[in-house]
Amino acid sequence: MKAAVYHGPNKLEVADVPEPDPTPGTVKVRVGYNGICGTDLHEYYAGPIFIPTEPHPLTGQQLPLTMGHEFSGTITDVGDGVTDYAAGDRVAIMPLYRCGRCPACRAGNYNICAQIGFHGLMSDGGMAEYTVVPTDMLHRLPDNVSLELGALVEPMSVAYHAATLGEPSPEGTSMVFGAGPIGIGLWFALRGKGVDDVFVVEPSATRRAAIEALGARTLDPLAVDVPAFIADHTDGRGADAVYDAAGVQPAVETALACVGARRAMVSVAIYEKPLSTPLLNLVMNESRIQGSLCYTAPDFAAVIDLMSRGVYDTTGWVTSIPLDDVIDEGFEALHAGTKMKVLVDPTGDRDCDGEHTGP
Known part of the structure; x- marks a missing residue:
């Protein structure tokens, strides 16, 4: 296979x-779509960063390995002991490997x-025709959620988890800094949570136009x-509630100047350069910076439910390409x-469910 x-x-x-063939407790998935993530770009241009050069403690794998951790697909075969899933089930994959023993895992915060490991960063992943995953990574897709949308569940769950940590009020004002995929996901998540008063701050005219076409208000x-x-x-x-999905100094400074008293700026960006954080406003405002990493199963379930209700729309910002074009047309x-x-x-192939992915 490719x-x-x-x-x-x-x-x-x-x-x-x-x-690959399924092993006990795993399933074989025919990949429908696999998204290219910002982390994948960092690995390609400056890695290895997260991809291990020695065997990972949970997966035993190291480079070279198949990339891809944002994906959906259809189960084609199941390993011994698997009874909850069968060939033909359409699934999105929550690609987390966790130890189950550390304090965070014991507290339920396995993200x-x-x-922590990721299928497609610490093991052979979904940028392939087939991959094999443990059943605890699987989330069934409703019939009205396409495999295209299914591949977006992972990044949209990153955004949904961050949106939840910000404790936004439906009666209040929320702000998103950055209109890349995670910023768009934050806007969808906030709307799904009933927050109508949302502003997206983005200096790029192209990105502003893309999210405005979805219905967002921008600055x-x-x-x-x-x-x-x-x-x-x-x-x-x-x-x-304020969210930084831009990851640059000017955005952080502006975000901290906008956050209300005793409220949070949630950081869901990867910062390539050290930041100088203006703490005086945090002290005088009793506001805070809240980090956000990944997601848990409830985030996946919530995003899939919102997708089934038509909240998410791929129009104008998502492009599909064949695997052979992954470098030039992808990275x-x-x-x-x-x-x-x-x-x-x-x-x-194209998703056999149909092409409609909007509301």
Whole structure:
């Protein structure tokens, strides 16, 4: 079968590899779509970062390995002992490996497991025609949720988990900094939680146009004094919940100047450079910075439910490509900023459920 195998920085090869077989407690999945994540870009251009160069303690794998941790597909075979799933089931995959023994896992916070691993970063993943995953990673897709949307459950769950941590009020104002895929996911999640008063702050005209087409209200920080606008809009209260999905100093500074008293700026970005954080406003405002990592099963379930109710729409920001084009039309296009979200179709097929993915 074909797979995108990572060997190191700028070394991703679409190669023929052996087709995997399910082992006890696992299922074999025919991949429908696999999204290229910002983490994948970091690995390709500057890695290995998370991809292990020595055997990972939970998976035993190391590079070279098949990339891909945002994916959906159809089960084709099950391993011994699997009774809850069968061939033909359509699933989204929550790609977390966790130890189950560390304090975080014992408390139920396995998304911050001390030895956390990801299918497709610490093991052979979904950027292939087939992959094998444990049953605890599986989430069934309703009939009205396409495999295309199913591949977006993982990144949308990252955003949903962060949205929840911000404790947004339906009566308050929420703000999202950055209109990339996670920023778009935050906007969808907030809307799904009943928050109507949401502003997305984004300097890129292209990205502003993309999220505006979905129905969002945007602010251009190069043209608007964002903190002053929010102060006026909220009668001086500030924003109820603020989310940084941009990961750059100017966004963080502006976000912290907008957050209301005793409220949170939730950080869901990867910061490539050290930040200088203005703490005086946090002290005087008794506000805080809240980190957010990954998701748990309830986040996946919530996103799938919202998808089944038509909350999510891929129009204008999601592109599908064949596996053979993964470098030029995938990694290079995303790095150049000519595409926003790319889903790789490893088999060359289209989702047999139909093409409609909007409300």
